[in-house]
Amino acid sequence: MSGNPLFTLSLHPHCSQGTYIYIGQDGSVKPVSEFIDMPNFLREVEVLSRELKPSRFTMLSKIKVLSRVKKYYDEDKAPDGLSFEEFLKSMDGYQDVSKRRIYSNNGHGNEFGHIFIAGMHFMDAYNFSVERVMRCVIHYTDPQGHLYPFCAYNALPYRKKVENKFKLSPDAIKEKLIAEGRPKELETIARKMGL
Template identity: 30%
Template sequence: AVNFQPVSLTGRMGKSEREKYRITVPDCVQRIEEQTNGEVTIDDWFPVPSCMPLTNVIEAFSSKPKYELSIHFACGAGTYIFEDADTKKFVPLTKFCDIQGMLELFEDKAEEIRSGKNKYFTMLEVVRKLKGFVDTKKQPAGLDLAKMFGNILMKRSFDSVGSWHVKGLFLGMMHFQDKYNEDLERLQRCDIHYLTPDLRIVPFCAFNVIPEWYRDRIQKKYSITVEEWEEREGVKLEDGLYRGLMRRGAGDELAAGCAKSQMFHDAAQATM
């Protein structure tokens, strides 16, 4: 994944200085279009909560609550690009897939399942209709998007989702707030929270970007040294640290994380 981070402004800044350095999500996607010579356009991006229809149909089919990215639309955006096996060029998802139509299908079928329609027949209908949203003439060589989506919907496993991420590259961005653009509606719709030791739930931007509101006070009140923690827990902090491939060595790939994991291998095989 490649995540672009619009800057959050800190410290005392006059209006002219703020205008000089301020860059928003729309500014970013416009510059990406310019700097990729139109390969990734502003129309290829979707706000984060656009994925909710997919979550809803999976939730309705599985009858189990799923994590919902229902954040405020202004918090971030994302898209996927796929490499054409023949031309080696990147092709945005929107260039060969009717995303809007697919999302509408997901939402409609989720509502049908909730209203009592047989969920198995409904999901089979969804999978059968997926090909109709994909322009196979424009679809990158070596990619079967409808098949991948069908596997995700029916299997709902890490391997099926892993296949998607092996083939595609996620482009995303999230614009964290600062004192000059604080938006209460965005804070209320936050999906990234901090649970504090005194059992309060604090939105990310309120906690991290404006630290004197919550973070500094909480850390001052509850933080302890590494030595104190090790004595209390009876373990060494170093023993629990993640070891990547560079530190483990080339002979220990399976223990080195996702890039060399069995899950990655299985996901890659599933796309062949």
């Protein structure tokens, strides 16, 4: 809807989840999926993304988009007083930080508290799945530039191997910092280590 091309995330659907939570003026708490038909809304957005060319995303195109997605918004189920227009305004700040508005008691800004809640389902040795790790989008890197998928790094022996290969003793750290002319960092590290 912004007119800018976006990228597709390849992560496995079991790896993460999230929702927007809205707090109504009456204090009620509702997830966005309670007042928006998300499956149909997302299908419509996908169709629109193919129909509309970013370079031709005019005001008329934006009106067309709004009229086609508004039908998935159920104002009766939305937090009290949250119109479709206010909902859209609340989403502006997630894409453009300069448009973020904070609730204030004097009525200025966005009067609907909202938050994005996300969760990650990390794998361990008991539920490790090669299919999931092949689609990983979060990686560790070692000092030599090797990449490790997050769960593979933590559930398999990679973490221990990398740490053992690159770890330094306190004396080796001290020698390295002195040789590099960084005594201030040495003092900070010594203080944190209680030396």
